[in-house]
Amino acid sequence: MNHKFLKELEKNIPQSCIKTMEDMSGHTTFRVGGTAHYFVSPESATQIKEVLSLCNQYQIPYFVMGKGSNLLVADTGFEGLILSCGKGFDEISCQDTVITAQAGASLAKIAKVALERELTGFEFAAGIPGTLGGAISMNAGAYGGEMKQVVESVSVLTKQQEILTLTKDMLGFGYRTSEILVKDYIVLSANIRLSKGNQAEIQDKMNELATLRKEKQPLEYPSAGSTFKRPEGHFAGKLIQDAGLAGYSIGGAQVSSKHCGFVINKEAATANDIYDLIQHVKEEVKRKFQVELEPEVKFLGEFH
Ligand SMILES: Cc1cc2nc3c(=O)[nH]c(=O)nc-3n(C[C@H](O)[C@H](O)[C@H](O)COP(=O)(O)OP(=O)(O)OC[C@H]3O[C@@H](n4cnc5c(N)ncnc54)[C@H](O)[C@@H]3O)c2cc1C
Known part of the structure; x- marks a missing residue:
């Protein structure tokens, strides 16, 4: 934690908009992820500009997010600042x-x-x-x-x-x-x-x-929607199903059997479980069908 940076941040942004060591599992639809060192919920474009300028000045890495519905944050969190555009910036x-x-x-x-x-x-x-x-x-x-x-x-x-x-x-x-x-x-x-x-x-x-x-979708479990982009000429879910991966699990993460295009947090998954499962699915689909699956989900932080 950079206390000088935090002090400057608090001078320029209302304290109610700033959190530190924020648990990211409460901010992502996968319901996983470690802590972010700084978590700012801006209420105006001017505040966003101010935060960005301070991050640049103090060389603090930053990441902009919305509802975290397409985001996998590492278990070890993010040693930087999350700029969370949501309530307060939603007119x-x-x-x-x-x-x-x-x-x-x-x-x-x-x-x-x-x-x-x-x-x-x-x-x-x-x-x-x-x-x-x-x-x-x-x-x-x-x-x-x-x-x-x-x-x-x-x-x-x-x-x-x-x-x-x-x-x-x-x-x-x-x-x-x-x-x-x-x-x-x-x-x-x-x-x-x-x-x-x-x-x-x-x-x-x-x-x-x-x-x-x-x-069609396993909305009863935490996920980030379709895990992979649609590869040209194919459907990711169909390839994953045909690879025999429906219901395949690593730790608490599972390929949904309701919709194979979704990796779900079935039961107390870690971000690493989800990450490993995504890698496994990619490898299996490549091995069986020579098709490269590209995640649609964005990754933040260090995995393994
Ligand atoms: C159950 C479920 C169903 C879904 N169905 C669909 C679907 O049908 N179609 C679909 O396309 N997606 C779907 N998604 C995925 C997701 O909802 C979308 O990708 C959505 O647009 C992500 O918005 P977000 O605010 O949650 O972004 P986040 O997940 O917070 O961020 C996603 C990306 O957007 C960037 N970003 C966020 N806010 C900003 C900003 N203000 N300025 C610049 N960059 C920004 C982030 O940096 C990141 O790269 C689904 C997800 C779930 C959980």
């Missing part, structure tokens, strides 16, 4: 067919606003348990929809602490990636353009997708 407003939201707004809340305003186009995202910032950086998608289709522009903070407004065509959206991930930008806010729709139809679509998720 949402709506003008005609455009919803403007801060990075920490949850997709579920944005979907609720879209429904109330009778705006269609965001139904696909209603059941993705992340924040707007996380979803834009990952170009999250489901059931034929992707963030790419609805994002009009994004305000980002660069590593050099410049605020830029990037329009859709500057965001380099690809399958579960974007320029934001590549360039380590921090999403501050975004404009989402939707279309006028019919409220009952929007609600029906959201209900239908929620039912599909409940039927």
Whole structure:
């Protein structure tokens, strides 16, 4: 712990927004992970800029996160600062067919606003348990929809602490990636353009997708959703199933038998159990089908 850095942080950011030695298992949907030395929940872009500037000055590594729904934090934690964009940085407003939201707004809340305003186009995202910032950086998608289709522009903070407004065509959206991930930008806010729709139809679509998720996904266990990206020409879940790995466990981590594309925290798994299982699945699928699986999940900290 760098006490000089902490003192400076406390001078510039409200104390209520700063935690130290924070247990990350409470901040990730896998429900695993050790402690982060510093954990800051900013309430404004100015605070984010301030934190970034101090991290640079004191050479403290930092990591930006949303709801931790696509994140595996090591058991040994993170000897740096977590910038947690969530509550307090989650304002949402709506003008005609455009919803403007801060990075920490949850997709579920944005979907609720879209429904109330009778705006269609965001139904696909209603059941993705992340924040707007996380979803834009990952170009999250489901059931034929992707963030790419609805994002009009994004305000980002660069590593050099410049605020830029990037329009859709500057965001380099690809399958579960974007320029934001590549360039380590921090999403501050975004404009989402939707279309006028019919409220009952929007609600029906959201209900239908929620039912599909409940039927097909092991939502009763902690996970980070689909563990792997879809390899070209294949489905990760099918390859894993065909490799005979349904229900395969390492420690408390298991390949879900309900949906083989999900690695779940079946019972008191450690981050290392999950990590080892991911490696094992990759190796087996490579050995049996010569297909390279690439994790969709992001890793933070040291594994083994
Ligand atoms: C049950 C379940 C179902 C899921 N279903 C889907 C699905 O259908 N489709 C899908 O795409 N994903 C799905 N996911 C994965 C996950 O919800 C998405 O990837 C989501 O977009 C991650 O958002 P987050 O806020 O939790 O990001 P985090 O997990 O906190 O972070 C993910 C990445 O985004 C970056 N990031 C977060 N916030 C910011 C920011 N403000 N600025 C810049 N970078 C940022 C992080 O640095 C990290 O690289 C699912 C997860 C679970 C647990």
